[in-house]
Amino acid sequence: MVEELKKDFGxxxxxxxxxxxxxxxxxxxxxxxxxxxxITFFTIEHLALKDYHVIHCALDDIIPFNEYFIIPYVIWYxxxxxxxxxxxxxxxxxxxxxxxxxxxxxxxxxxxxALWHTGHNMWPASFPRDNFCIWLVKRIYAADCNTNICPSxxxxxxxxxxxxxxxxxxxxxxxxxxxxxxxxxxICFSICFxxxxxxxxxxxxxxxxxxxxxxxxxxxxxxxDDL
Numbered sequence: 001m002v003e004e005l006k007k008d009f010g011x012x013x014x015x016x017x018x019x020x021x022x023x024x025x026x027x028x029x030x031x032x033x034x035x036x037x038x039i040t041f042f043t044i045e046h047l048a049l050k051d052y053h054v055i056h057c058a059l060d061d062i063i064p065f066n067e068y069f070i071i072p073y074v075i076w077y078x079x080x081x082x083x084x085x086x087x088x089x090x091x092x093x094x095x096x097x098x099x100x101x102x103x104x105x106x107x108x109x110x111x112x113x114a115l116w117h118t119g120h121n122m123w124p125a126s127f128p129r130d131n132f133c134i135w136l137v138k139r140i141y142a143a144d145c146n147t148n149i150c151p152s153x154x155x156x157x158x159x160x161x162x163x164x165x166x167x168x169x170x171x172x173x174x175x176x177x178x179x180x181x182x183x184x185x186x187i188c189f190s191i192c193f194x195x196x197x198x199x200x201x202x203x204x205x206x207x208x209x210x211x212x213x214x215x216x217x218x219x220x221x222x223x224x225d226d227l
Contacts, residue, residue: 011092027092030099037106041148044113048147052119055150055198065124067133069193070140072186073154079183080157083164091168098164101216105156105208112151119147122195137194149198151205154191158184159209163217 012025019025087095123141127134165171165180191197 012089027096027099028088030096030103033099033103033106037110040110041113044110044117045145045148048113048117048119049145052117052147055118055120055200056122057198057200059199060122060192063192063199065195066193067127067129067131067137069186069190070133070136071190072183073190073194073196074136074140075183076154076158076187076190079187080161083161087164087168091170094164094167097167097216098160101160101163101212102157104215105160105212106153108208108211109148109151109153109156113148116150117147118150119145120149120195120198121146122198124195140194140196144196149196150201151208152191152197152201153205154197155188155202155205156209156212158187159213163213167217 015025020028084095084098087098123146127137162177162181162184165177171177171180188202191201192199
């Protein structure tokens with residue numbers, strides 16, 4: 001395993017920044033999507049605060065607030081970031097597919113956020129306990145806005161990791177897939193139990209996830225090998 005990783009890491013041996021437009025390395029240019037996404041997301045998020053459509057359903061009132069779900073909620077960030085780091089260094093073809101998925105699906109969500117401002121009013125006014133998870137919830141609430149919620153990027157991003165793992169030559173084994181799918185499901189639940197999203201946001205993410213999977217992972221290899 002170690003020798004295989006060393007061999008794959010050698011893909012970038014001799015790489016220099018001036019080579020980035022060459023066919024072998026130009027997949028690295030896809031990383032430029034992330035500053036574009038972050039700037040656009042936060043700009044729309046704050047613009048939406050002025051006037052947004054409240055997303056809410058009866059299920060949201062049934063699902064209780066549970067601060068312990070903040071753990072899988074915040075795990076989402078290293079979950080997909082670590083997958084991108086692993087694939088860009090050790091499984092380049094899977095990295096390409098995963099980045100295409102992110103570019104397609106997150107661009108769709110940005111367009112929806114820009115055209116249809118959505119938000120929620122579900123943050124608790126008070127908390128029943130005082131513990132580390134409550135402290136973490138308060139920090140997330142303070143740093144976040146209650147807009148840009150439908151479709152949920154947490155759901156879209158969680159399934160990016162599932163699809164990347166399934167496509168991976170090392171992570172597609174039963175044990176790894178079981179762990180990764182379990183984390184992805186907990187992340188999907190967490191957005192509702194932490195009152196960061198409506199259950200409708202999961203439903204709204206479903207067609208975007210399916211489209212991303214079909215276009216970027218499901219179609220036969222060779223259809224999209226140009227980047």
